[in-house]
């Protein structure tokens with residue numbers, strides 16, 4: 001497929017409102033310090049930095065009725081949804097810098113509304129160590145960054161399930177999860193019930209990343225909007241230590257590059273989340289730098305000798 005780099009706009013959500021550890025609130029600056037915007041511009045993309053949005057501070061309170069910080073999470077997600085919707089309305093690609101992964105509810109709801117309005121197919125690639133399919137009844141922690149996929153599929157508090165113009169925002173068959181290796185017991189039952197398409201680490205080990213990505217991208221065409229929701233904890237903690245919920249045995253450097261290159265080859269990426277970079281846990285900004293390196297590949301920089 002021909003590559004036309006589409007214009008893009010970056011914005012940051014400096015909050016860790018849905019997470020157990022503080023620090024993901026520093027993610028947007030860490031990614032800018034690692035020269036994210038310059039790296040994308042170097043790919044020939046017309047890119048703007050819209051700066052950071054504001055929102056309620058993290059009160060560090062206990063869960064109430066199974067949810068921690070629900071009102072604050074709703075406020076941040078409304079901000080994300082409006083900004084992503086505005087950027088999509090300008091014909092540009094929204095790149096949301098988290099922040100923790102609960103913010104993908106807002107960004108993806110905006111994308112889902114946009115695709116419905118213009119009649120495009122939507123596929124969401126959820127790159128993560130975790131399925132993020134918890135609910136109030138099964139969550140071990142009450143942290144909303146473990147619940148965004150469930151909420152997007154209609155399972156969750158009405159304020160989040162009903163963020164956008166259409167609820168639920170997504171059908172389970174629009175989602176592909178890759179890199180998964182930590183799923184809570186109740187969550188396992190739910191993802192089976194909802195038939196979420198999960199490419200876990202064992203499957204990646206067994207059939208290899210190339211075939212995994214061929215399956216993940218099967219059917220993607222010029223009429224498909226690909227949303228990439230990239231939680232850096234998908235990566236092996238040995239190469240990406242700067243994140244709050246590290247799980248051993250993640251995607252390695254070459255596998256990650258191949259994923260990004262194969263996504264770039266489709267020419268269909270229409271929106272991107274970069275979440276869970278936590279500089280307080282990082283080593284000399286290595287995780288943000290690696291994320292930027294992978295984003296360059298998402299925007300078509302090949303590590304091979306083909307171009």
Ligand SMILES: [Mn+2]
Nearest residue numbers: 101128132231
């Ligand atoms: Mn996640």
